[in-house]
Amino acid sequence: xxxxxxxxxxxxxxxxxxxxxxxxxxxxxxxxxxxxxxxxxxxxxxxxxxxxxxxxxxxxxxxxxxxxxxxxxxxxxxxxxxxxxxxxxxxxxxxxxxxxxxxxxxxxxxxxxxxxxxxxxxxxxxxxxxxxxxxxxxxxxxxxxxxxxxxxxxxxxxxxxxxxxxxxxxxxxxxxxxxxxxxxxxxxxxxxxxxxxxxxxxxxxxxxxxxxxxxxxxxxxxxxxxxxxxxxxxxxxxxxxxxxxxxxx
Amino acid sequence: xxxxxxxxxxxxxxxxxxxxxxxxxxxxxxxxxxxxxxxxxxxxxxxxxxxxxxxxxxxxxxxxxxxxxxxxxxxxxxxxxxxxxxxxxxxxxxxxxxxxxxxxxxxxxxxxxxxxxxxxxxxxxxxxxxxxxxxxxxxxxxxxxxxxxxxxxxxxxxxxxxxxxxxxxxxxxxxxxxxxxxxxxxxxxxxxxxxxxxxxxxxxxxxxxxxxxxxxxx
Numbered sequence: 525x526x527x528x529x530x531x532x533x534x535x536x537x538x539x540x541x542x543x544x545x546x547x548x549x550x551x552x553x554x555x556x557x558x559x560x561x562x563x564x565x566x567x568x569x570x571x572x573x574x575x576x577x578x579x580x581x582x583x584x585x586x587x588x589x590x591x592x593x594x595x596x597x598x599x600x601x602x603x604x605x606x607x608x609x610x611x612x613x614x615x616x617x618x619x620x621x622x623x624x625x626x627x628x629x630x631x632x633x634x635x636x637x638x639x640x641x642x643x644x645x646x647x648x649x650x651x652x653x654x655x656x657x658x659x660x661x662x663x664x665x666x667x668x669x670x671x672x673x674x675x676x677x678x679x680x681x682x683x684x685x686x687x688x689x690x691x692x693x694x695x696x697x698x699x700x701x702x703x704x705x706x707x708x709x710x711x712x713x714x715x716x717x718x719x720x721x722x723x724x725x726x727x728x729x730x731x732x733x734x735x736x737x738x739x740x741x742x743x744x745x746x747x748x749x750x751x752x753x754x755x756x757x758x759x760x761x762x763x764x765x766x767x768x769x770x771x772x773x
Numbered sequence: 774x775x776x777x778x779x780x781x782x783x784x785x786x787x788x789x790x791x792x793x794x795x796x797x798x799x800x801x802x803x804x805x806x807x808x809x810x811x812x813x814x815x816x817x818x819x820x821x822x823x824x825x826x827x828x829x830x831x832x833x834x835x836x837x838x839x840x841x842x843x844x845x846x847x848x849x850x851x852x853x854x855x856x857x858x859x860x861x862x863x864x865x866x867x868x869x870x871x872x873x874x875x876x877x878x879x880x881x882x883x884x885x886x887x888x889x890x891x892x893x894x895x896x897x898x899x900x901x902x903x904x905x906x907x908x909x910x911x912x913x914x915x916x917x918x919x920x921x922x923x924x925x926x927x928x929x930x931x932x933x934x935x936x937x938x939x940x941x942x943x944x945x946x947x948x949x950x951x952x953x954x955x956x957x958x959x960x961x962x963x964x965x966x967x968x969x970x971x972x973x974x975x976x977x978x979x980x981x982x983x984x985x986x987x988x989x990x991x
Contacts, residue, residue, distance in 0.1 A: 587789050592782070596775060622778050627929075629782045631991045634792045634930035639861030647862055647932035648991055655990070730862040733934020738866075 573598060577641040585635040595641075596625070602721070603645055609716045610653040612705050620656065624649040643723065647731045650713055657709065696759065703753035707746055714742035715750075792930050796855050799926035803919040803949060810915050811953045818907060824959045839883050843955060846883075847948040850876050854941040855923060862933050864941070873940035873982070877974040880951045885966055901960040905969025908954050912973030916950030920977060924988050935986035942989075943981015947974030 577598050583591035603624060607617040627648050635644065704712055710732075717728040718739070729736045755761075815822055828836045853872045856864045863869075923942045931938050951974050960966065 592779075596778070600775070618774055621774065622781060625778045626781055626785055627932075627991055629785055630787050631929050631932075633788050633790055634991070636792075636857050636861030639859075644861055644932060651932050651935070651990055727860070729866065730858070730860055731933055733862075733937060734866045 581641040585632045623652045699757040711746040715746035795926040799922040850945040850948045854945040869937040869941040876944040908969030912950040915953040919949040920946035931989040932991040935990045939985035940982035943978040947977035
């Protein structure tokens with residue numbers, strides 16, 4: 525959940541085409557800066573890791589079942605986080621995670637050697653998620669439990685945090701998480717891919733099967749929605765140079 | 774969760790035939806089938822091999838250009854539809870949209886405009902119907918098999934944009950059918966050309982957009 529707060533802060537410094545990830549509450553609360561900056565650096569995995577993943581997937585795709593375990597170890601954390609973002613409940617995320625791995629296994633021979641496994645897997649997860657949504661189309665949409673956003677084991681406060689700041693961060697996390705769950709699937713996935721997973725606009729467009737302009741538009745809408753929600757929750761934008769930061773009103 | 778996944782995977786069969794192999798097989802099957810259908814139908818109906826290419830001497834150069842352009846259109850549509858792209862996620866959405874939307878109009882423009890169908894009618898003594906039942910049947914026979922072959926080749930291998938990809942595959946199949954029917958049919962009649970030659974391409978594109986995605990999705 526740390527990255528959610530970071531993303532909420534980043535959204536205030538929103539620049540769809542990129543920009544700094546430096547985060548601050550405001551000048552008086554600068555000790556939180558380091559922790560949130562760390563959170564924001566979750567974007568792209570190291571190049572070595574990506575290459576290792578690609579090599580493992582190539583092995584697995586050619587029929588080497590022994591490559592599955594290391595592949596799973598490397599792929600699972602980020603994929604599971606992405607599945608959590610695509611679904612409202614942890615149990616749904618578990619099912620989606622399993623379904624994604626099953627599809628990856630089923631289509632392993634179709635993996636193009638050299639392609640980014642992570643992006644390919646995100647596309648598979650999103651496809652599986654859409655299938656689940658289609659299946660549930662006639663059922664009332666469940667937007668998630670709005671009170672349990674801050675799972676205790678996932679809120680790792682930085683050592684320099686003060687309790688009052690943690691409360692503020694927790695509040696921001698709650699607001700952003702709830703709003704992400706309310707958001708349309710298209711906008712949410714575009715936002716997650718760009719802001720949380722660190723994909724470029726072009727990469728996200730390929731993963732989503734649409735154009736770069738559409739992705740930019742969706743992310744812009746998502747950011748506007750988050751900005752409105754954060755504002756409605758009592759946060760104000762604090763301008764420092766070209767950047768905007770959220771501060772508690 | 775990981776134990777559950779391992780168990781599920783152990784009991785799930787996975788094909789080991791790569792997409793490249795399947796695509797090459799599909800292309801070979803499509804070429805052979807289309808050629809066979811056109812030759813067979815031409816022999817049965819018109820008692821010659823390529824009645825659509827029989828033209829007066831004055832129209833021959835233009836006809837050659839049109840045939841080359843149709844072959845190019847078919848090749849480009851097929852390439853866009855079945856390409857896996859540099860990142861393994863297929864052609865870009867814009868290419869897929871353009872292919873789906875433009876194959877039928879371009880084909881119509883090439884076939885209907887100009888003197889391409891200034892046929893040597895005297896040498897073809899067979900009635901050509903305005904509603905083109907023979908051309909529709911040939912388009913269906915050629916196009917549906919090509920659509921099926923491409924769908925099988927890409928089955929469970931498209932993780933993103935399956936609907937757009939399905940439409941592009943349908944348009945590509947339509948282009949193959951259109952090329953076949955162009956070689957087969959000597960008609961100059963506008964209604965015949967629209968109903969028997971262009972409409973099947975539109976129908977195959979719609980079929981690809983509505984039916985094929987379910988099979989393509991990974």
